[in-house]
Amino acid sequence: MHAIKDEVVTPVCRASDGIGYNDSVHAIEIKELFKSYGDLKAVNGLDLTVRTGEVFCFLGPNGAGKTTTVEILEGYRKRDSGTVSVLGYDPENGGRAFRERIGIMLQESGIQTQLSVREALDLYRSYYSHPRSTMELIEMVELNGSVDVRVEALSGGQRRRLDLALALAGDPELVFLDEPTTGFDPAARRNAWHTIDGLRSLGKTIFLTTHYMDEAQALADRVAVISDGQIVALDTPDRIGGRNTTTSTIRFLLPSSISVNDLPTLSNMEHLDADMSAEGESVTIHTSRPDLALYVLTSWSVGKNIELSGLTVSRPTLEDIYLELTEENN
Numbered sequence: 001m002h003a004i005k006d007e008v009v010t011p012v013c014r015a016s017d018g019i020g021y022n023d024s025v026h027a028i029e030i031k032e033l034f035k036s037y038g039d040l041k042a043v044n045g046l047d048l049t050v051r052t053g054e055v056f057c058f059l060g061p062n063g064a065g066k067t068t069t070v071e072i073l074e075g076y077r078k079r080d081s082g083t084v085s086v087l088g089y090d091p092e093n094g095g096r097a098f099r100e101r102i103g104i105m106l107q108e109s110g111i112q113t114q115l116s117v118r119e120a121l122d123l124y125r126s127y128y129s130h131p132r133s134t135m136e137l138i139e140m141v142e143l144n145g146s147v148d149v150r151v152e153a154l155s156g157g158q159r160r161r162l163d164l165a166l167a168l169a170g171d172p173e174l175v176f177l178d179e180p181t182t183g184f185d186p187a188a189r190r191n192a193w194h195t196i197d198g199l200r201s202l203g204k205t206i207f208l209t210t211h212y213m214d215e216a217q218a219l220a221d222r223v224a225v226i227s228d229g230q231i232v233a234l235d236t237p238d239r240i241g242g243r244n245t246t247t248s249t250i251r252f253l254l255p256s257s258i259s260v261n262d263l264p265t266l267s268n269m270e271h272l273d274a275d276m277s278a279e280g281e282s283v284t285i286h287t288s289r290p291d292l293a294l295y296v297l298t299s300w301s302v303g304k305n306i307e308l309s310g311l312t313v314s315r316p317t318l319e320d321i322y323l324e325l326t327e328e329n330n
């Protein structure tokens, strides 16, 4: 399968602020990006544009190339070829001015574990000219009860929350979050989502990687599904992989006095392609026009005063689409 290219949008350049960068509506632009480790093509021809102010999610299985791409964008890893622009900089030689404007939550952080939470935050804050206050950071990630606890004594989830606070220490306009909620319990995940949502409302751009479907669904403005170093789909969570237009499934239980042959024929109606099957008392209909299929079905059942119990209509979940896309590519 070929990588799907993002649409081309002409960047609108604002006046330079004199620091030597040219701001544009695109926070990130990647063209024809390649990175191999020996024979392994970890990133295999990636084209991508991330808009300023969006939460962009990289969704893919382990080994898909998410971390490699993110590290190239952060300036932590050299690419083999391709062009990369992050906030107008080439991350390979962005220098301090570039680092001041981005926040990074690595998949595995290298923070000194003897430091307390407060000391770690103060250390990171000292790298920036306009940092957030320590207390503000602690409150953002809800580590209020652990301010003086050493990093080594934190639980996995607390440690990850500290990583998030460290990424936000410099009040960055672009934040990279590589699997930010791995190891969180459900309540902590919700809180992290709330924090990330709050950053979006502040106009920050967020580049997030995850292998959690619900995280992508809850947070992302747009999702790119990555598999074997290539983007296989890119859209909003509701539309990705044709999710909004693909076949729906209608299910109900066959009323006790009725046999399958008594059910109305769906194929008689114009524009209605429907495929009905029954297994035991459970009836399943696959159709691209659930509105029409339900019209035929319920007109019939209401007319006959028959109840269709257990009636549901469902579209593929993001998980269904994701599995389809990533399996197709393997």
Ligand SMILES: Nc1ncnc2c1ncn2[C@@H]1O[C@H](COP(=O)(O)OP(=O)(O)O)[C@@H](O)[C@H]1O
Binding pocket: 037, 040, 042, 060, 061, 062, 063, 064, 065, 066, 067, 068, 069
């Ligand atoms: N430093 C490295 N040296 C060799 N292979 C690597 C290295 N980092 C990652 N890989 C390999 O590159 C592929 C992509 O890895 P990675 O970018 O970490 O993917 P993801 O973050 O999606 O799990 C994997 O097959 C991984 O084993």
Ligand SMILES: [Mg+2]
Binding pocket: 066, 067, 068, 107, 178
């Ligand atoms: Mg990774």
